Amino acid sequence: MPKIVDHDAYRKELLQKYFDDFAQRGYNDVTMREIAQSLGVSTGSLYHYFPTKKSILESMMQLASRRDISGAIEKITADTPLEERIKAFSDYIMEKEHWFQDILLLTIDYYRQHGKDGGFDIMNEADHYYGNGVAEWTGLPTEFGFMFTIFFNGLIFHRLAFPDSVSFKEQADLFLKVLMTYLHTVGIE
Amino acid sequence: MPKIVDHDAYRKELLQKYFDDFAQRGYNDVTMREIAQSLGVSTGSLYHYFPTKKSILESMMQLASRRDISGAIEKITADTPLEERIKAFSDYIMEKEHWFQDILLLTIDYYRQHGKDGGFDIMNEADHYYGNGVAEWTGLPTEFGFMFTIFFNGLIFHRLAFPDSVSFKEQADLFLKVLMTYLHTVGIE
């Protein structure tokens, strides 16, 4: 009998363990040897689970594309008012800022490795899943769901590139205030 | 008599010619040989102008950090109302979307090559120059200048990663509407 290994579970474990490093240092600056060593396996084993380096990126992206927003959803019940719902998401993103940074960085790598052309299925799926998911769970109309997403990605990027520039909380609160004012004005509650 | 070459002018020319390629393909996926060939010089010559590959990234970043916003400023005179000022910037960014994409991409490379630690002077300078520049020229209070910057960077990123997701114009207009509504409400004109 062979060693019993849950292939998929192991893959997932490897991915999670190295997600942050991979994202922060970047696809090109991370070597297969390093990944293997860091995970405590041989390069051969690594290739047993991931046939190519690119496939790791792919899998990381898949993982990222299914952003776990359960933490935000948790705080929401059927009668949570709109503003609180939005706030719950905002708070959740702030809490997990670093993780969202990783996703953003990974996305850039993914973009560059796919040259605008093929294999954007994951991306479209991610966009759809997340963009609409936010709208749905916050209760915002779709276009505002995307605006929310866009702004917070902008904020993640800004703070990544210019760490000392703005406070997450201040900018988030300001944005929410601005947004709520508008929604009130046009009668969306 | 040796050939008279304006060292700095030549450097700038090289940088501009290869800026887009460098940004889109990424620091790691571009080789010195390619850059040299594409510019029509030998690798040896390239090294005459840039002592290392990293120095090219550095210089590219410097170039990017001094984003030319003259195109936006042009349309602004002393008595241009706030909304039109903001619109001028928004239009300008839309027009130059690809160029702003390049800057965003380059920024990521720069971030990764500097590992959060050293050499963030350029970044801070860029942030300060641009963030405050926008506030100043639009006439927005500083925090809104940054919000503006953040949102538009988010939009640039979103459209880069998910090309078919949202329309630049629609999202930009929506954001401006939301923002203006707030400013009116609190009496900023």
Next chain:
Amino acid sequence: MPKIVDHDAYRKELLQKYFDDFAQRGYNDVTMREIAQSLGVSTGSLYHYFPTKKSILESMMQLASRRDISGAIEKITADTPLEERIKAFSDYIMEKEHWFQDILLLTIDYYRQHGKDGGFDIMNEADHYYGNGVAEWTGLPTEFGFMFTIFFNGLIFHRLAFPDSVSFKEQADLFLKVLMTYLHTVGIE
């Protein structure tokens, strides 16, 4: 009770199943995993039958060295005239051209893995077995038995390397005509 397996019979079966692939693709371009898969066993099992990859080559060569010439011999009886005996061999080789190609290819691999030095027993045996076998069964004097062998190996090689160059039948017939003419002249019948 353990499964009863005829070790040697199984070995032979494995060898025959993979003989052609092994010969055509070459010792180096065939992997143990491929062999195992293609035979429907695990790599572990494969190693149970063949301790090393080289031992497979060895066994393949052994198999090849005992070229089955029964198909040629069948057509020969005690009173078959010389010319017909030779023709029977020639026809047989033509029929099994691909198989003889395999042997030739394998022989080259064997040669290269043994570097002229050790382990040429199999080769000498094969040469003796075959060269003399041909002479004996055709009724040709030994030196002509070898000449026959040499020419047909040349033909096999030529058609392998230059598939569109010559017709097997034409060259074989021509050779036989030339050979027979000589034998008649010197009174060998």
Next chain:
Amino acid sequence: MPKIVDHDAYRKELLQKYFDDFAQRGYNDVTMREIAQSLGVSTGSLYHYFPTKKSILESMMQLASRRDISGAIEKITADTPLEERIKAFSDYIMEKEHWFQDILLLTIDYYRQHGKDGGFDIMNEADHYYGNGVAEWTGLPTEFGFMFTIFFNGLIFHRLAFPDSVSFKEQADLFLKVLMTYLHTVGIE
């Protein structure tokens, strides 16, 4: 000014220096590092002259395909009789037996790397060049030119695979005797 190097001349030199090793040990058993070391250059330099390992094989084959038969031709003048012409070729091949072995070995490698399918131009060219060349220079009718080629390739192969089996000279002489007898009989002189 750059170092002046005659690219093609250097390539040729590298090829000739390593031809025998490459052929005898085989495409797969020779490493780029070894080749480089053996030639006294770095691997980087080797790649400067040959973009891939396969291209070395290709170039080796090209070199081989233009078998230098000037050594045989030298001894032939307008009034050299047929038998002596053939003898000149036979002698030449015997003299250069090892070189012809190399060509045969290389040909097998070439065959295996090209999978019967594409890129057989070199082979067809070689066949045509050599097969017809022999016929032309010996004065033999084409089909006998090929028979000659085939037999001698067979002999080269036989002596490579079974070094102690037959004497080159004896088999060659026997073949020539047989062949000449036939030619006399049918009136070709």
Next chain:
DNA sequence: TATGAATGAGAATTCATTCAT
């Protein structure tokens, strides 16, 4: 100054073989 040949460390990947189950 300008050239591009040369360098060699280091990258991704392969694969015969071993061994825990």
Next chain:
DNA sequence: TATGAATGAATTCTCATTCAT
């Protein structure tokens, strides 16, 4: 016995950088 996951040395190839001319 049979399995196939694990190993890690070895392979091909790349590329920033140097330096003789």
